[in-house]
Amino acid sequence: MSHFKAGASAKSKPPAIGIDLGTSFSAAAVFLDGKPEAIRNKEGQRTTPSYIFYNERNSNIWVGSAADNQGISCITNFLFDVKRIIGRKYNDDYVQLIKNSEDHHFIITSDSDGNAVFEVKHNGMHMKKWPEDVSSEVMKYLKNSASEYLNAEDMDAVISVPAHFNQAQRRATEKAAELAGFNVLKLITEPVAGALYYLRENPHVCGKVLVYDFGGGTFDVTVIDVNKNQYEIMNREGDIFLGGRDMDKLVVDYFKGKLIEEYGEQILTPKLRRRLLNKCTVLKERLSIQEEYSIVLECIDGNEHDFTISMTRTKYEQIISALIDKSMDIVKKCLTKTGITPEDITNVVLIGSVTRTPKIRQRVSEYFGANKIKTDINPDEAVALGAAYQAVLLTQSEFRDIENITISEVSPFSLGVDVTKGLVRKIIEKGSRLPARNDIEFLTLHNGQSAMGFKIYEGERKNAIHNNYVGEFICRNLPKRKAGEVKVKVTFILDYNRILRVEANVFSLGETTKLSSIVQEYPLCQHVVTSNIGDAEKNKADDDLFEFFVNIYCSIKTLIHHVLYYLEDLHSDIDKRYIKQKCSILDSYMEKINHNTPFNEILDMFLAFEKINGPMKDFHFDFEKPYQKLKRAIEKVQ
Known part of the structure; x- marks a missing residue:
């Protein structure tokens, strides 16, 4: 039975819907008659299993329970957990984990761009299916159910995504929705959607609300400061492979x-x-x-x-028990980073099907207090219902009571650049309120340096190899000056949709000259490496030693280039050859070593180099700066 009558006037435009594309189950919801409601699928259920089955002999594609029933006939064509693969590269550690799992029988391979794709036999042919294509089948099924319910074909939608989805995953999800025929109004994070539904159903709630979102494939915890219609995201933590x-x-x-x-x-x-x-x-x-x-x-x-x-x-x-412990560790980390205590939290909202587990409710209650735990909403439908609230907020101005809601988002990762030896300098810190803007200045390291390259990373570690590579840009046409005389200011601008723009300005000889301006959008990507970003606190000592090494490297290299810059001012050819040889020996040594090289060894090499100070004493080079850095580093490791 249709619940919406189509017509020609603007008022008869079908309402936009909310979609929760889940790892295990998906759902659709709509705001009708002043309240949100879940849309039943064609089998009469309010949630749909996120299963897809491609018939190997004909063109049939099954979704949901029907796919589950058919899947046993050809298990390599039965696809699930697609949300854990969407937007990822084939060589991503998580993709390889699924590919090599005994519990996943489908075939994952790579396309020409290195993206993870499924390989199936469908309609008598072997073909590749991108995760966006597969997920779009689930959304088509939801859209068809909604179209029948609302008597409408064209449809706007707000789509939910995990809070820690990076931009590549967000864009892939948006593409899946577009392939399904939706006009995507916005992507909303799942904890925010769940909180939006709960808070609109309970408008009297104020204070610090914690959303504990334990779904089929991901876990997110978000702290929201609620002041009437102002929702400020204070912090969020999560694990995209805990569910x-x-x-x-x-x-x-x-x-x-x-x-x-x-x-x-x-x-x-x-x-x-x-x-x-x-x-x-x-x-x-x-x-x-x-x-x-x-x-x-x-x-x-x-x-x-x-x-x-x-x-x-x-x-x-x-x-x-270990998985529950892991979720509670993430909760504690989220609070610690925010500087608040469990006592500061006024309400704890449980969303996601896993939160029905009695042990989880017990552990959360023990930590926050049983009176704060809110279980009066359906955890399976809360995200879709919240997305429906967001959809009506964006499209139907007659609902004045929810029109003025403001949600302040934060950056889920730190963003920085690697300029030298893999040391990442953070420019935008994790948890920065969006839109965010910040800058940092860098000096040239070589004499006559005409370009400076910047590799962009997201993550919390100081060593680039432990973070996620995003992209790279180069600032060219620098004035050819002595090492350290040219300064480049790099500015990051991260907008509400987590699109990063980069600007670079050049300063030389006391003048501010915009010789090069680079503005670029980077889709923030994720490639999981051995030490993930959650290990930053555990590895602080190692990161600090790595930073010591790179700072020493830069200090010594700058000194070498300062010496070489003034070498021609010496009158003695013998002194010139001697000093040039000493510079070459130390420079070659510095390029061969890494952060595992003992600092005492580096100090010995530097002291041997310092002997050149005799012939060049009139130039007043700063040998003391690298010497003191080496001494502090040696004291640190003792």
Whole structure:
């Protein structure tokens, strides 16, 4: 039955909808008759499993429960967890983790640009499907359900994304929505969408609200300072690979061990693993409401042998305890970074299907106080309903009570540049309110240097190899002066949509001259490396030593180039050759070493070089500066 009557006037334009594209389940919602409501799919359900199945023989594409039912017939064509892959490169560590997982039987490969793509056999042909294409099938299904409900074809939508999605993932999600036929009004972060729904349903709430968002594939925690219609994001932390799927895997691994004990390794065929995952997912959900649950896995060997999967809630809580601990560590980190305590939080909003787990509610209640925990909203639908609120805010001005809501976002990562030896100088700090603007100044390192290159990184570590590479730009046509005499000011401007613009101004000999101005947009990308950005605190000592090394390197290199700059002013050719040789020896040495080189060794080389101060004593070079830096570094490591 249609709930919206189409017509020719502007007032009859169908309302924009909200979409929650989840890892495990997706949902759509709309604001009608003064309130948001979830839109049921064609099977009458308010959420749709984020499953897609491509028929290998014909053009049929199945979505949701139908895909789940069909998937067992050709497991390489049954795609799920697509949200964990969208917007990523093939060589991304997370993509490789999924590719090599025993629980994911689909094929992941690379396109010509290095992006992760799926390989399926569909309609009798082998073909590649980009994650955007696959996710668009889920959104098409949601759009068709909404179109039928609202009696409309063209549709605007607000799409939710995890708070820690980078720009590449956000753009890929937006493209998926466009492929599905939506006009995308805005992307909204999932915790903000959930909070928006809760706060509009509870308009009396003020103070510091914490959103604990534990979904199927991601975990986010966000602290929002609420003052009537002003919502200020104070801080957010999260893990884009912590979710209900990871709990499923732990339970599956537990029962895999039981099956192997009884029947041997050969029993675990790909199809049985798929069936086992389905049963374990049901088991996990039932243990949220029952103390013990059993379910039968039929015909495990193709014959009459059945296997009973049985578990108590206590055992389940033991299995997933490390993941709950991890989520609480992220909560504590978020509060610490904000400088507030659990007592400062007035309300804790639980969203995401995993928050139905009794142990999670217990742990959160113990930390904040049971009276602060709010479970009076449907955690599966809250994000879609909040996105629907945002959609009506953007499109229908007659709703004056929600029209003036202001949401202040913050940067989820620090942004900086590597100029020398991989040392990252932060320009925009993590947690900066958007839009953000900041600058930092750099000096030339070589005599006659005509260009300066800047590699841009996002992350919290000082060593570039532990951060996420974003892009690079070069400031050219610098005045050819002595090392250190030309200064380049680099300015980062990060807008509300997390698009980064970069500007560079050049200063020389006391004059401010805009010799080069570079303005560029960079889509913030993510490539996960061995030490992720969450390790910044743990590795502070190592990062500080790395910074010591690079500062010493720059100081010594600058001194070498200052000496060489004035070399021709010496009258003695013998002194010139001697000093040039000493400079060459030290310069070559500095290029060969790295931050693992003992500082005592560097000091010995520098003291040998310092002997040139005799012939050049009249030039008053600053040998003391690098010497003191080396002494401090040596004291630091002792």
